[in-house]
Amino acid sequence: MHKEEQKKPLLEVRGLKTSFFTYAGEVKAVDDVDFEVWPGEAVGIVGESGCGKSVTSLSIMRLIPKTGRITAGSILFNGVDLLKLSSREMQRIRGKEIAMIFQDPMTSLNPVLTIGYQLTESIRRHQRVSKREAREKAVEMLNLVGIPNPADRLSQYPHEFSGGMRQRVMIAMALSCNPKLLIADEPTTALDVTIQAQIIELLKDLRSRFSMSIILITHDLGVVAGLADRVVVMYGGKIVESGNIKDIYYRAKHPYTWGLLKSVPRLDAREKKRLVPITGQPPDLLEPPGGCAFNPRCRYAMRICLDRRPGFTDLGNGHKAACWLLHPEAPKRVLPVNEEEQPGHQGVG
């Protein structure tokens, strides 16, 4: 947001590579990813299943399952490289400085412990408070996330809460230690659309109240449009485009970003247009295509796209994209998404 005033990003991910080692071979789930999150900023990481968005967030939390390993890169949080911390030091950061909420509120709470126990446990783990103070704090947090009768609800078990309420409990738990960064991994995917709207409004409200940074991981471009300041688009373990929200939605330069935007119908569309799907299948990360990972599905693919991985082209204002079409020697192609945005071009053809 205020990049000039606050010179240091809160989180800087540099050259991150995370691989899983399977019998079939190495799967490069995250392959050389760079991005940063500024204080108070909400960054959306968008992509389809298998693009590496969740593994990126688990790498930040250092919660990669045993078969995987972070093979290169650094993750600077407030200037400290999280990858160099001992697991003990990392535990102090996890939950207190960086908190995470997951997709499935049904399975991320312990079914045999009361909500109150689980909430006060996380509060007392990171803050030196008495049991009573922790309980008061727990009531305050449940109240904050909009759960009615919080004091009574503390003695109840997760099964007595609905899906939306459980996600609120998860958010209360995540926020109970005033984290500087909240990572929300598909926080509304398991919820109905009216409940999703409640949770998004809650996240927006809490973010402005606590000036917390948010990383929102999702496949839903609509959810990102309402919440994020900046968007990172991932494909096949790599970032293909990133920029502020308007550059991504209105001036997308990567054919994949364009494809994502065009393949979903809009609720406010006046007339029916045929959807423009992205042909083919997402890449097999065991045998990723050479060159640009998107080349088998890209209708603008050139010969160089098959051989060499494109570097980022800086498009100004923090907007960058990795596509050979942006190379000065590439043939000039106007992506249809940009064509429509230009007034005067409408109705032509």
Added chain:
Amino acid sequence: MLQAGNLVEVVDLKKWFRIRRGIGKSRVKYVRAVDGVTFNVRRGETLGLVGESGSGKTTVGRTVIRLYNPTEGRIFFEGRDISGLDEKELKPMRRKMQMIFQDPYASLNPRMTVSDIIAEPLEVHRLASPAERKDRIHELLKIVGLNPEHANRYPHEFSGGQRQRIGIARALAAEPSFIIADEPISALDVSIQAQVVNLLEELQEKLQLTYLFIAHDLAMVKHISNRVAVMYLGKIVEIAPSSELYQHPLHPYTLALLSAVPIADPEAEAARRRIILAGDIPSPIDPPAGCRFHTRCAKAMPQCRKHPPELKDAGSGHLVACHLYG
């Protein structure tokens, strides 16, 4: 009662599931999954059925195709009442009504080859002689955009989108006139969803199919449907032509539902006013009396607590069940 042009008519359909609760499971209760819905599907159209989880939309689909026996009410298919038919009488009807399921991972038998999966309806309904069968399977695979050479592969060798195409080929094998698609794209990745939706639209044109398209993705339902029915807690609250429903929604629930759908456009999102519903959908075991939505409705009046509103025409085929209108 039957109007020309209607392929399916559903009249006051109810489906209650019996459950046992309490100590020794002594108390018998009913989940009123579908509690009196009336609608029709016109020949060649796509009727969208939307609602949140627990609204009963899937149960409607499964009861209409008689996978469930209706508790009450009638289902007419091509003018014939099929609500009381037994299995034997149903078999020829089943050929004309096919279903596409949500989960392409669970709805295909992992131990059968694609060719066997698609051949099954051909065998059951004796639609192709063994000699013709292979050609027909190849033809079906081509129709849904799969390589006929892959007929001898197993489902696990295919991606989610391709599996959904296999499910569609299986449904088409019986040469149906009516297809119920229950959340056919919600398990698929965004870029693949559009492929499958476009395929369904092409097939509808080519084979003159009629669809009941059940989904919770309102934008996609709007895109594919000619008319849309909105369900809440076992009842239809509103039915209208697709563009009419989205431009002039009448029922307070429809309004809230539409306002909750995120739009992939930051400026449009910033300009929107959301109607945030308080609380959760009540239990279908003890649904609220009167209008079922009154517990969450900002415009609820005293009569809404007592009398359930009926689905009435508010003009030009726009039906709404709400006391605010008439």
